[in-house]
Structures are given as C-alpha cells and as structure tokens.
Amino acid sequence: MTKFEFERPNTITRPELLVDGSDFKFRQMIYDMDHLVHLIQDTRRNISQTLDLSPPEFNALMGIAQLQGQQGVSVGDLARHLHVAGPFATQQANLLKKRNLVAKKHNPSDRRSTLLTLTEEGEEMFRKLAPKLQKLNNRIFANLDEADFHRFCGLLQSIASGWTQTQLSYEAETLE
Amino acid sequence: MTKFEFERPNTITRPELLVDGSDFKFRQMIYDMDHLVHLIQDTRRNISQTLDLSPPEFNALMGIAQLQGQQGVSVGDLARHLHVAGPFATQQANLLKKRNLVAKKHNPSDRRSTLLTLTEEGEEMFRKLAPKLQKLNNRIFANLDEADFHRFCGLLQSIASGWTQTQLSYEAETLE
DNA sequence: TTGACTTAGCTATTTTTGATAAGTAATTTG
DNA sequence: CAAATTACTTATCAAAAATAGCTAAGTCAA
Numbered sequence: 001m002t003k004f005e006f007e008r009p010n011t012i013t014r015p016e017l018l019v020d021g022s023d024f025k026f027r028q029m030i031y032d033m034d035h036l037v038h039l040i041q042d043t044r045r046n047i048s049q050t051l052d053l054s055p056p057e058f059n060a061l062m063g064i065a066q067l068q069g070q071q072g073v074s075v076g077d078l079a080r081h082l083h084v085a086g087p088f089a090t091q092q093a094n095l096l097k098k099r100n101l102v103a104k105k106h107n108p109s110d111r112r113s114t115l116l117t118l119t120e121e122g123e124e125m126f127r128k129l130a131p132k133l134q135k136l137n138n139r140i141f142a143n144l145d146e147a148d149f150h151r152f153c154g155l156l157q158s159i160a161s162g163w164t165q166t167q168l169s170y171e172a173e174t175l176e
Numbered sequence: 177m178t179k180f181e182f183e184r185p186n187t188i189t190r191p192e193l194l195v196d197g198s199d200f201k202f203r204q205m206i207y208d209m210d211h212l213v214h215l216i217q218d219t220r221r222n223i224s225q226t227l228d229l230s231p232p233e234f235n236a237l238m239g240i241a242q243l244q245g246q247q248g249v250s251v252g253d254l255a256r257h258l259h260v261a262g263p264f265a266t267q268q269a270n271l272l273k274k275r276n277l278v279a280k281k282h283n284p285s286d287r288r289s290t291l292l293t294l295t296e297e298g299e300e301m302f303r304k305l306a307p308k309l310q311k312l313n314n315r316i317f318a319n320l321d322e323a324d325f326h327r328f329c330g331l332l333q334s335i336a337s338g339w340t341q342t343q344l345s346y347e348a349e350t351l352e
Numbered sequence: 353t354t355g356a357c358t359t360a361g362c363t364a365t366t367t368t369t370g371a372t373a374a375g376t377a378a379t380t381t382g
Numbered sequence: 383c384a385a386a387t388t389a390c391t392t393a394t395c396a397a398a399a400a401t402a403g404c405t406a407a408g409t410c411a412a
Binding site: 054055056084085087088091110111112113 | 397398399400401406407408
C-alpha cells in the first residue's frame with residue numbers, strides 16, 4: 001500500500017500560459033511578482049529610515065508630492081492613491097504635519113475637505129532626497145532599455161485591466 | 177509675493193525611462209506595480225475567505241502544495257519561499273495542522289527539521305479549489321498571449337536582478 | 353427653508369500581520 | 383569531546399491598516 005505523491009493540479013489552463021502542459025512557469029511568475037513586492041518594500045523601508053520616517057509616512061509624503069498641484073490634495077484622494085482606508089491617510093498626514101513636512105488647509109470651495117501640501121521643509125526634504133532616489137532608480141532599472149520600459153508598462157496595464165474586469169465579474173457571480 | 181508651485185524633481189534620470197524629460201510615465205509604472213500588488217492581495221483575501229482561511233494561512237497552504245515533493249518541505253524553506261520570518265511560518269503551519277490540512281513529521285535524515293505535507297484533507301481542499309483557481313487565473317490573464325507571457329516573465333526577472341544587484345551595492349556603500 | 357441624505361474627515365478601538373527575543377534540541381566542526 | 387551552528391518553537395511585541403461611530407459640511411427635493 002504505497003502512498004503516491006500528490007499531483008498538484010495546475011492553477012491555470014490557458015494553453016498560452018502552459019509550458020509542456022505544466023503551470024510551472026506561471027507559478028514562478030506569481031512568485032517573482034511576490035518577490036518584487038518585497039524588494040519594493042525593503043527599498044522603501046531603507047529610504048524611510050534615512051529620512052527618519054516610517055514606511056507609511058514616506059509613502060504618504062511621496063503621494064502628496066505627486067498629487068499636490070497648485071492647491072494641494074485631499075485626504076480622500078491621497079487615501080485612494082495609496083490604497084489605504086481614509087482614517088489611515090488622516091493619521092499619516094497628521095504625523096507628517098507634526099513633523100512640519102506637510103501643511104493642512106481648508107478647501108475654500110468645500111469646507112468639509114482638507115487640502116494637503118508639502119511645506120517648505122517638506123519640499124526641501126524632497127529636493128535633498130531626489131539625487132539619491134535618482135541614483136537608486138537608475139541602478140534598479142539599469143537592465144531596462146527604452147523598449148523594455150514601454151513594454152513593461154503596457155503589460156502591467158494589460159494585466160491590471162484583466163484583473164479589474166475579473167474582479168467585477170467575480171463579484172457579479174457571488175450575487176447569482 | 178506669489179508662491180510658485182513646487183516643481184517635483186524627477187525620481188530617475190536615465191534618458192531611456194524619461195518621456196519628454198519627465199518621469200511621469202515612470203511614476204505611473206511604480207504606481208501600477210503598487211496597484212497590482214493590491215489586486216493580488218485582494219484576490220488572495222477573497223479566495224482565503226471562501227476557504228475560511230486567513231490570507232497568510234492560504235499563502236502557506238499554497239506554498240506547501242508547491243514545495244512538498246515526496247518528503248515534504250521544511251519550515252525554514254517555506255519561510256524563505258513566503259518571504260516571512262521563521263517563527264511566523266511555524267505559526268501558520270501549526271494553524272493549518274490544527275485544521276488537519278497539513279501534517280508534520282520529523283525529517284529522518286535530520287531530526288532538527290520538520291517536514292510539512294498536505295494531509296488527504298489538504299489535498300482534497302486543493303483539488304476542489306483548483307477549478308475555481310483556473311477559472312480565475314484564466315480570466316485575470318486573459319489579455320496575455322503567449323509572447324506577452326514570456327516577455328513579462330523575462331522583464332520581471334530582469335528588474336528583480338537589477339534590484340538585487342542594487343541592494344548589494346547600496347549595502348556596500350553604507351560601509352564606506 | 354427645512355428635513356433627509358450624502359460626503360469628508362476625524363477619534364478611538366481593534367484586527368491582522370509579521371518581527372524579535374530567548375530557548376531547546378540536534379548536528380557539525382575543530 | 384567542546385564549541386559553534388542550524389532548525390525549530392514558544393512567548394512576546396510592534397507596526398500597519400481596517401472598522402465603528404462621530405461631527406461638520408454640503409446637496410437636494412418637497
């Protein structure tokens with residue numbers, strides 16, 4: 001009475017994504033995406049540390065720098081950009097305000113909303129950080145040429161859009 | 177005395193990755209990678225819920241299914257695969273053991289190490305899950321043809337390898 | 353214009369994820 | 383054999399982020 005090895009079923013069946021009928025390369029891709037996530041997080045943690053910020057504070061700072069235009073960015077928009085819940089964005093913004101890196105002001109055209117902008121000090125921090133960021137990013141993406149870059153951007157968006165459609169149809173099914 | 181808008185410095189300077197001298201598309205790429213991470217996490221949370229598992233439990237289950245061969249996978253190898261600390265892998269494995277989805281046995285050739293395998297019940301769960309997983313993955317990656325798939329895998333690895341080299345040189349610099 | 357509803361954000365609390373510290377047992381090496 | 387290393391575990395702790403419930407402000411229809 002021998003016990004046979006578990007034959008793990010494939011996790012995808014589209015023939016385009018199978019190699020010799022196996023999902024091995026597909027699993028490796030999922031694993032590599034996971035790996036990349038951790039590289040991103042480690043890198044952000046390193047940079048955050050040099051600025052004496054927590055990773056979520058750093059993320060918020062970058063988000064505000066990216067999204068503030070002339071007027072600033074609302075807490076809700078920042079939260080959506082960072083993919084976090086509203087109150088968490090509030091909290092991080094308050095921490096950055098305590099550090100004088102970010103200012104809050106009321107939106108004159110809607111007094112419910114608060115607009116976030118970098119202070120002079122916050123801008124200065126960003127400017128001082130920029131050269132290090134450039135050096136780091138130049139190295140990290142040194143293997144990517146122009147064609148790779150545009151291909152990768154396109155593929156990312158293609159996957160994301162496939163995913164979003166799936167989420168929608170998946171949710172629809174649970175209502176059946 | 178007018179205050180001018182903050183001119184955010186670019187975060188990368190390699191000309192191959194700039195479009196009209198701006199890092200806009202590069203920032204979008206970083207954002208899209210982030211977005212994808214959250215799609216992965218949301219999807220895993222959804223699947224986990226249908227199995228009445230927490231996301232880390234589900235990750236561990238998938239990892240064990242992937243890595244157990246004839247003998248099983250050690251706790252340490254699982255931890256490295258999942259990019260988590262050893263004790264956390266221990267904990268998740270124990271939770272799965274309590275649920276009778278995973279069995280532990282001593283490694284006959286090294287009694288310090290514990291080998292994890294799916295139980296019959298764990299295998300059965302995987303087999304029942306597989307068709308749903310296939311359907312989901314087929315949909316998510318529906319936009320990817322064979323060439324896209326292989327390109328994407330290659331680009332992922334290319335970026336990861338650039339990243340790893342950078343981490344190494346970065347760490348080396350802090351010792352200067 | 354007032355009452356019902358919605359939206360934005362905040363405070364307080366809780367959950368979840370994951371790491372660290374410290375220890376035991378087994379193994380390898382000088 | 384003693385010292386160092388490895389694999390894992392238990393117990394503890396910290397960080398990240400979500401939820402619940404609240405207030406203030408805005409919108410809109412009767």
